[in-house]
Amino acid sequence: MELNFTKMHGLGNDFVVLDGSRTPIELDAIAARAIADRHFGIGCDQILIVDPPRNANADFGYRILNSDGSESGQCGNGARCFARYVREQGLTDKREIIVDVCDGQMVIEDLGGHRFRVALGVPAFAPAEIPLADFEQADSYTLDDVAGGPVEFAALAIGNPHAVLRVEDVDSAAVETVGPSLESHPAFPERVNVGFLQVVARDRVRLRVYERGAGETLACGSGAAAAVVAGIASGALDSHVSVELPGGVAEVDWAGPSKPVYLSGPAERVFDGKLVSSESKA
Numbered sequence: 001m002e003l004n005f006t007k008m009h010g011l012g013n014d015f016v017v018l019d020g021s022r023t024p025i026e027l028d029a030i031a032a033r034a035i036a037d038r039h040f041g042i043g044c045d046q047i048l049i050v051d052p053p054r055n056a057n058a059d060f061g062y063r064i065l066n067s068d069g070s071e072s073g074q075c076g077n078g079a080r081c082f083a084r085y086v087r088e089q090g091l092t093d094k095r096e097i098i099v100d101v102c103d104g105q106m107v108i109e110d111l112g113g114h115r116f117r118v119a120l121g122v123p124a125f126a127p128a129e130i131p132l133a134d135f136e137q138a139d140s141y142t143l144d145d146v147a148g149g150p151v152e153f154a155a156l157a158i159g160n161p162h163a164v165l166r167v168e169d170v171d172s173a174a175v176e177t178v179g180p181s182l183e184s185h186p187a188f189p190e191r192v193n194v195g196f197l198q199v200v201a202r203d204r205v206r207l208r209v210y211e212r213g214a215g216e217t218l219a220c221g222s223g224a225a226a227a228v229v230a231g232i233a234s235g236a237l238d239s240h241v242s243v244e245l246p247g248g249v250a251e252v253d254w255a256g257p258s259k260p261v262y263l264s265g266p267a268e269r270v271f272d273g274k275l276v277s278s279e280s281k282a
């Protein structure tokens with residue numbers, strides 16, 4: 001398989017970007033894992049695929065594959081890189097693009113200076129939409145059978161599922177134990193992204209995210225949005241928040257229930273390449 005690709009990142013959350021806008025690209029989980037492998041392949045947290053639009057009002061479709069080969073319905077850092085990619089590949093000259101994603105559409109605006117603002121859609125809190133099994137909708141949930149002891153978390157979806165735990169200090173948070181245990185807990189039938197949120201001020205937080213299908217990443221855009229939404233919903237945060245992630249700072253804005261959440265930040269292009277083999281190491 002020969003594939004041209006572009007390597008990009010958003011705050012250190014890194015991607016292999018493929019253009020399937022004119023010639024369809026089909027990747028199964030084995031091929032995705034091979035591409036994402038940091039020793040036997042190119043290496044990345046996620047693979048982003050540019051597809052043709054599914055709706056007449058959209059400019060593109062967007063698919064996301066995690067490094068474990070699983071597909072996700074959203075990638076916020078990836079959306080910013082997606083927008084820079086399609087403009088620099090000459091696929092569009094629009095400064096605002098509409099993109100079909102799994103469960104709807106998102107709008108990505110070029111802010112200039114390789115910064116972009118993504119409208120990630122309206123957060124969903126109903127357990128059935130997350131999905132979260134065996135719970136009635138609540139402001140927070142508790143599970144007792146998680147590694148490291150009982151945990152309390154908020155849960156929501158922004159095209160992908162998120163659990164958000166409040167911690168005193170992200171540097172000492174039990175990300176390595178609680179992260180994988182909650183990510184694959186049976187209460188989350190489609191697994192879940194796990195955010196560890198430290199509130200510094202009403203407009204500033206620190207966050208680490210153990211991502212579904214990728215492990216801890218240097219940044220998670222939808223995780224930043226989910227953490228801020230959970231913080232605002234709990235009364236701890238104002239409507240504009242700076243999110244300090246290990247890879248850098250993202251900005252999140254949310255005006256409240258039934259409103260879309262916005263994620264702003266950089267998109268960096270690192271190199272272009274040609275993939276000439278994808279032997280899977282399965």
Ligand SMILES: N[C@H](CCC[C@H](N)C(=O)O)C(=O)O
Binds near residue numbers: 073
């Ligand atoms: N691991 C996520 C997809 C990537 C999200 C993240 N990289 C972002 O920037 O939002 C999931 O399976 O839902």
